[in-house]
Amino acid sequence: MEVYGEKVMDHFRNPRNVGEIEDADGIGRVGNPVCGDIMELYIKVEEGTIVDARFKTFGCGAAIATSSMVTELVKGKKIEEARRITNQAVAQALGGLPPIKMHCSVLAEEALRKALDDYLQKAA
Amino acid sequence: MDNTRKIVYLDHAATTPVDPVVKETMLPYFDEVFGNPSSLNGPGQRAREAVESAREEVASLIGARPEEIIFTSGGTESDNAALKGVALARHREGNHIVTTAVEHHAVLESCRFLEKNGFSVTYLPVDADGIVDPDDVKKALTDKTIIVSVMHANNEVGTIQPIDAIAKIVRPRGIYLHTDAVQSLGHIPVAVHELGVDLLSASGHKFYGPKGVGIIFIRKGAKFASFLHGGDQERRRRASTHNVPGIVGFAKALEIAVAGMNEEAEKITRLRDRLIAGIRERISDVRLNGHPERRLPGNVNCSIAYVEGESLLLNLDMEGIACSTGSACTSSSLEPSHVLSAMGLPPELSHGSLRFSLGRNTAAEEIDYVLAVLPSIVEKLRAISPLYKKKVKAQ
Ligand code: FES
Numbered sequence: 001m002e003v004y005g006e007k008v009m010d011h012f013r014n015p016r017n018v019g020e021i022e023d024a025d026g027i028g029r030v031g032n033p034v035c036g037d038i039m040e041l042y043i044k045v046e047e048g049t050i051v052d053a054r055f056k057t058f059g060c061g062a063a064i065a066t067s068s069m070v071t072e073l074v075k076g077k078k079i080e081e082a083r084r085i086t087n088q089a090v091a092q093a094l095g096g097l098p099p100i101k102m103h104c105s106v107l108a109e110e111a112l113r114k115a116l117d118d119y120l121q122k123a124a
Numbered sequence: 125m126d127n128t129r130k131i132v133y134l135d136h137a138a139t140t141p142v143d144p145v146v147k148e149t150m151l152p153y154f155d156e157v158f159g160n161p162s163s164l165n166g167p168g169q170r171a172r173e174a175v176e177s178a179r180e181e182v183a184s185l186i187g188a189r190p191e192e193i194i195f196t197s198g199g200t201e202s203d204n205a206a207l208k209g210v211a212l213a214r215h216r217e218g219n220h221i222v223t224t225a226v227e228h229h230a231v232l233e234s235c236r237f238l239e240k241n242g243f244s245v246t247y248l249p250v251d252a253d254g255i256v257d258p259d260d261v262k263k264a265l266t267d268k269t270i271i272v273s274v275m276h277a278n279n280e281v282g283t284i285q286p287i288d289a290i291a292k293i294v295r296p297r298g299i300y301l302h303t304d305a306v307q308s309l310g311h312i313p314v315a316v317h318e319l320g321v322d323l324l325s326a327s328g329h330k331f332y333g334p335k336g337v338g339i340i341f342i343r344k345g346a347k348f349a350s351f352l353h354g355g356d357q358e359r360r361r362r363a364s365t366h367n368v369p370g371i372v373g374f375a376k377a378l379e380i381a382v383a384g385m386n387e388e389a390e391k392i393t394r395l396r397d398r399l400i401a402g403i404r405e406r407i408s409d410v411r412l413n414g415h416p417e418r419r420l421p422g423n424v425n426c427s428i429a430y431v432e433g434e435s436l437l438l439n440l441d442m443e444g445i446a447c448s449t450g451s452a453c454t455s456s457s458l459e460p461s462h463v464l465s466a467m468g469l470p471p472e473l474s475h476g477s478l479r480f481s482l483g484r485n486t487a488a489e490e491i492d493y494v495l496a497v498l499p500s501i502v503e504k505l506r507a508i509s510p511l512y513k514k515k516v517k518a519q
Contacts, residue, residue, distance in 0.1 A: 004365060012435075012438065013442070015508060018507065018508050020513070024501070029510075035452040035453050035458045035459075036452060036460075036475065037432065037475075038511065039510070040510045041324075056508055056509060056510040056513060057508055057510065058430065058431070058508075058510055058511050059432050059435070059453065059511070060432055060433055060434040060435060060437045060451070060453035060454070061434055061435055063432075063453075064508065100456065100458075103458075104453075
C-alpha cells in the first residue's frame, strides 16, 4: 500500500467540507482519466470571494485528502486567487504525495477550475 | 496505529505466517546441518539426505515420484520455468501456447515475453464466475500448440478450474498441461495424476512454509529446458546450491497442511460463508466475485458498489484489519484487476472490490469484528461518494 504522510491521513480520516451546496454558485465535476475516479466540487461566492466550498469524491486516499484540502484552500479566497491554486500547491499543503499519487491531485485542481468557470459563466 | 492491538490478518492468499513446528524443523539447517548438499564430505551428505527426504515427502504428498520434483525459489520461478522451459524445449514442434486471461502475472508476463520471442499465445476468456470452459480450450488448440497453462485456483477470486476435464482434452494430443497450483496446494487436494497435469507449480509460503522456496513438478519424460546453468543440482535441471532450510521447511509445511486439510477446510469454509452472508446482510449493493461453491475455502472476494477499494482498505487497516483490493488505485499500473475485468466486471465494481483471505488461525470473533466494523466504513465512504448520491436520487 502507498505510504501516506500524517497530514494526508488526517484529511483522509476526517475529510473537511464533505457534501453538496444546494444553491451553489459554481459546480465542477471531473473524472480522473487515469484510474477512473470522480470528484465534484461546489462553491458559494459572495462579492468575488469564495465563502463556502464542499466536495464529494469517489477515489483513493489521496483523492479524498486532496479534495478535502482544496476546499480548505479556496475558502476565503478571491476568485482570481483561487484560480492560481495548482495541484502541486494542494499536494504541498498536504505535506507531499507519493509520486504515483500525484495524478489524484490533478483531479482536485481540475474540479476547482471547472467550478470557477461554471461560476463565471453563470455570473456573466 | 496502536501497536499493542492484535491485527486481524485476512490476507492469507498473499502470504501466511510460518508454522511454529515448521520453523523449529528448519532451524538446525541454518548452522548445525549447514553443509553443501553437493559436497561429498560428511556435513554435505547430511544436508543432502535432508533435501532428498524432503523431496520424497513432497513427491508422495502430491502423488509424484521424487525425481519429478525440482525445488525452486518460489511460485514465480516455477511458473517461468514451466512456460519458458517447455517453450524452449519444444519450439521445433510448435510455437503456440494456450493460457487464460485470469492467470497470475508470473504466467501472463512469461507468455508476453515468449510472444516477443516468436511464440503466439491464446488467452482464453472465463465466464462471470471466473471459470474456463474446457470446450474453449479444445477450440483453441492447433497443431502448433505445445503447452496449455491453466491455474488450479485463482488467487484473487478463489475460483477452482476444471483441470481434470481440460487434461482429458489436452494430453491425448501430445500437448503438455501446466497448472499453477500456488493457491491450491496445501488447501485443497492436489494429486498430479488425478489432475492429469504434466507440470505443476507451487510455493511454500502460501501454506505456512517459508518464503523463497517452491517446487515445479515435471512429469517423467516431459521435455524441459533449464535456464539456470551451473552445477549439477536437481539432475541438471536447476543449478544453484540448495536452499536447505527452505526445502526442509517446505516439506514439513506441506506434511502438516495435508494432514489437517479436511478439518481445516471445513472450519475455514464455515467462517468464509459466515463472512459472505454477513456482508450481504449488512451492506446493500454487494456482489460476490467468483464461483459461490467452486472456490477456495478461505477466499471471500466482493465488490461494494459506489466506493473505492483503497479507501476501504485504508479504513480497515486503521481498524486493524488487513485485506486486499483489486482497485486500480492500488495497482502500480493504475488499472483494475485483470481477473475481475476478464469476469466482465465494470471498472467501478472492480474499483470497490475487497479480498479477505482466511487462514488456519482465523477465529469466528475476527469475522464478527469485520462484520461489526465494515458497514460503518462503507456508510462513511458512501456519504462522500458522488456515485452513491446519484443512485439515491434515481430511486
Ligand atoms: S484517485 Fe485513483 S489512484 Fe488516486
